[in-house]
């Protein structure tokens with residue numbers, strides 16, 4: 001009787017440890033992915049789409065003609081994630097001061113660069 005109870009407790013404890021372990025490995029795995037182009041796309045569609053043509057979608061009527069599209073930015077000769085990040089960090093005149101974390105900037109740069117055509 002006492003043995004069975006102890007066995008059950010052990011089972012529950014083991015399950016709990018597994019769940020914690022899973023949560024921890026999940027977290028470190030996420031942290032190791034690095035710049036995330038998908039997250040960058042979500043940000044771009046929220047923050048940058050009012051001026052830039054972000055992806056392959058048709059231009060919105062309100063997009064100013066002289067703003068380079070993200071595809072054009074990605075395909076500039078010799079373009080790098082570092083150069084793109086630099087242009088995002090230094091606010092470009094019509095662009096409002098948008099507070100972005102370093103990770104968000106890296107995600108945005110990764111997304112823009114993912115539009116580069118081979």
Ligand code: HEC
Pocket residue numbers: 044047048049050051052066067068073084085087088092093094095096098108
């Ligand atoms: C209010 C309008 C506006 C918004 C919003 C805006 N931009 Fe821009 N962006 C511009 C204009 C205009 C230029 C071109 C002028 C320049 O390069 O200074 C530009 C240029 C750039 C460039 C440099 C292009 C090159 O030729 O090197 C990058 C990179 C860029 N934007 C990224 C972003 C990102 C990422 C966002 C969203 C977080 C964003 N922009 C939001 C107006 C905007």
